[in-house]
Amino acid sequence: MTGVVGGKTGELAVDDYRHGLDAQLAIFVRFFAMGVRRWSTYRLAVAAGAFANTVFGLLRANITVAATAAAGGALGGYDAATVATYVWLGQAFAGAVNFFPWTELAARIRLGDVAVDLARPVDPQLAYLAADLGRAVFQLVPRGAPPLLVGAVVTGLVLPATPWPYALGVLSLLLAVSVSFACRWLVNLTAFWLLDLRGPMAFYQTAISILCGLSVPVHWFPGWLARVAASTPFPSMLQTPIDVVTGRIVGVDAVAAIGVQAAWLAGLLVLGQVVFRFGARRLVVQGG
Template identity: 70%
Template sequence: MFGGGVGNAVRAEAVLFATLVAMGFRRWSTYRLAALAGAFSNTVFGLVRANVTIAVVGVAGGTVAGYDAVGVATYVWVGQALLGSVYIFQWTDLAMRIRTGDIAVDLGRPVDPQFAYLAGDLGRAAFDLIPRGAPPLIIGALVTGVALPASPLPYLLGVVSLVLAVVISFAGRWLVNLAGFWLMDLRGPMATYLVAVSVLNGLIVPVHWFPDWLKTLAACTPFPSMLQAPIDVVTGRVQGLDALSVMAVQVGWAGALLGLGQVVYRRGARRLVVQGG
């Protein structure tokens, strides 16, 4: 009976999580014009990045760290296609609720706030993948050409890697927002975080292009797991055991950041109660 009770509880949690994901998808699907605007900006930025990185490869003699012109163009366009879903940019929803005191409502709900916010973010990511991701990839294929795997396995593994990347990205943004329990102004921490994640996740250039010292520094952070990792898996740059190793690192970062987020959230909530919030 005990085992059955645990199983029922797990199933109930899974159903609740899936429901919250679906609600997040429906919520973000109402912002269709914003999705189209995002697709346009992703495409324009992709054109700039693709031309710059192709030029770098040409100046370097045709290859850089295993990337030729088509390979680096593929890297850029797949990255632009995934960028909307991963969402590394500024997010202040939680910080604003802490600042206004609305977080007290979340504390009184029977659902763990991190659990609910994560589910909603996964729903957002699922919606953004097509309207914001497909147009840049199609334009890239027409303008510069892309070289994608012919077998289905990289795409199947890529879906898992992308989900993990979204979880890691959310967990990082969640932690930055939690600083609102202690700080009134988060512009400094958020700006620092955005600079760090933009440089070290492979958005500007592939992490494989970094000098050894910077590559080592990046490997000590979760940032490459947000963008470089899913791109490597989807494009087939890493395959077999190497792909599983990359995804294992993502699992580790996801678990560590979510766990840290729980600890920090509970400490902040206790502080809020002590202050009479």
């Protein structure tokens, strides 16, 4: 009799667990759809972003190609064609990954509106992540395709002829977007302790613009700076997905690079949860 009761109890526990996962998945999908709908309303902003990415792509492509030529035609494993491809892919991914200042959460913390987020029956970090992924998915094509088309016409693109780099590249880009969100989430959480976010945000923007490979490929860095970059999550946001998509790293190396991205994401999300709960507890104690 005890075994039967225990079995039924175990089945109920499993059913409750599955129901909880289904509910979390449904919430995630709903916030993802809300992110898509929200950003699809800003069509002129997307068009302006695509134009800006294309213009900066032309400037960066000319500079990096000239630097490669000055180095004798090859630099850090790139020639003129492959470094131009790197630049255009970076411009195509920039809008989706989002290297730009984001202070929405910090504003809600300063105004006390985060108390509403705390009262909702959904994890705030999960909700914001889902919405940000929706933003990224919407922006990827309309903001990323124009730079790639211009790059294909102006400099040409050197891309793999096999499907595997693209399949792994989609996963790598998804992780890159998520890692970017996790970093921006942590920067925003400093608003629990700081009245002005401009200092941390400026430091973050400076560090990420250099260490992620947006300015020049990380493979061009001197040894000491490459080691500094490798000790941060920033290369996982741009250098890694481009390396995977272009086939610069393949097979086991590509899987290992994606594993590094996943490890950074897991660690940053856990840290984000801890810091958020600590900050929320401080807010409640102060009467927020």
